[in-house]
Amino acid sequence: MVSYKELGLVNTREMFAKAVAGGYAIPAFNFNNMEQLQAIIKAAATKRSPVILQVSKGARSYANQTLLRYMAQGAVEYAKELGWENPQIVLHLDHGDTFETCKSCVDMGFSSVMIDGSALPYDENVALTKKVVEYAHQFDVTVEAELGVLAGVEDEVAAEESHYTRPEEVIDFTSKTGCDSLAISIGTSHGAYKFKPEQCTRDPKTGILIPPPLAFDVLAEIEKKLPGFPIVLHGSSSVPQEYVKIINENGGKLPDAVGIPEEQLRKAAKSAVCKINIDSDSRLAMTAIVRKVFNEKPGEFDPRKYLGPARDEMQKLYEHKIVNVLGSDGKA
Numbered sequence: 001m002v003s004y005k006e007l008g009l010v011n012t013r014e015m016f017a018k019a020v021a022g023g024y025a026i027p028a029f030n031f032n033n034m035e036q037l038q039a040i041i042k043a044a045a046t047k048r049s050p051v052i053l054q055v056s057k058g059a060r061s062y063a064n065q066t067l068l069r070y071m072a073q074g075a076v077e078y079a080k081e082l083g084w085e086n087p088q089i090v091l092h093l094d095h096g097d098t099f100e101t102c103k104s105c106v107d108m109g110f111s112s113v114m115i116d117g118s119a120l121p122y123d124e125n126v127a128l129t130k131k132v133v134e135y136a137h138q139f140d141v142t143v144e145a146e147l148g149v150l151a152g153v154e155d156e157v158a159a160e161e162s163h164y165t166r167p168e169e170v171i172d173f174t175s176k177t178g179c180d181s182l183a184i185s186i187g188t189s190h191g192a193y194k195f196k197p198e199q200c201t202r203d204p205k206t207g208i209l210i211p212p213p214l215a216f217d218v219l220a221e222i223e224k225k226l227p228g229f230p231i232v233l234h235g236s237s238s239v240p241q242e243y244v245k246i247i248n249e250n251g252g253k254l255p256d257a258v259g260i261p262e263e264q265l266r267k268a269a270k271s272a273v274c275k276i277n278i279d280s281d282s283r284l285a286m287t288a289i290v291r292k293v294f295n296e297k298p299g300e301f302d303p304r305k306y307l308g309p310a311r312d313e314m315q316k317l318y319e320h321k322i323v324n325v326l327g328s329d330g331k332a
């Protein structure tokens, strides 16, 4: 049993309270490898932004949970080395699907876990979430839960269609489970294809898809029921079209990839939404640069020569999100 406190990590409680009161959101960036982690920490340290490092089930099986935990511990020291005196870094399990997975993460030093029972019948979601909360809270580890179903398909996280969170359930759910934050469904989804072309309109000049707006009315109703309660948005990548273009121009094939427009995320960040999850945008940034280097320098075979520029681009992307979308710069 290792406490995250010994590793220099923090849980989300104070971070979320400040974000809700201050009208900004904390970035939750997924990581699977060293380059992503370096880029996240450099961006957060440079911009003095609190940050949540997210580890998904896919990341755990790709990179190994123990290794990722030690990498996060190293990240705290790296942040200090970069001159960030008091790093505010959370190590979070993304989309935990069983009590055992959540317990294992709590026991090995994660400071926050998500139990995603959103695909279960309501009462089973309540029971599972409550069990995780009871365990995690003994160690001051915070728990994110989910109500409502996100559309989209991304590896282990799959749902055919979205069901918006029902505002009439949120008081009952949060009071019965004792969860610390609640992920909701208001039209976002995982991956780089968040909307079907028929759900969008098309810009006549560029041919780029313009997605429909998020259900801000549902968010407003939830906020009314749970004033000040921390709300989480998954599936919040914007799918920057400049990366899609670079990928497609360098041998890739991402037709009609579309994300959530940044002005909508900016609006959400000013509300009770205090955690915004971004994974796909970082994947796109990395893929775009790697494809470009491969295309332009076919003789290159030193991984540092393509992963290095990819890492720099990801840092640029993370800093942009922190400063121009979430507003979390200067908050840590």
Ligand code: G3H
Residues within 6 Å of the ligand: 030, 056, 057, 058, 059, 094, 095, 154, 155, 156, 157, 190, 191, 279, 280
């Ligand atoms: O919520 C989904 C995240 O983007 C993680 O995806 O399971 O492919 O690591 P992954």
Ligand code: 13P
Residues within 6 Å of the ligand: 030, 094, 095, 154, 189, 190, 191, 192, 233, 234, 235, 236, 237, 238, 277, 278, 279, 280, 281
């Ligand atoms: P994106 O696929 O939009 O980046 O969402 C990531 C996410 O929600 C991780 O939990």
Ligand code: ZN
Residues within 6 Å of the ligand: 095, 157, 190, 234, 235, 277
């Ligand atoms: Zn998610």
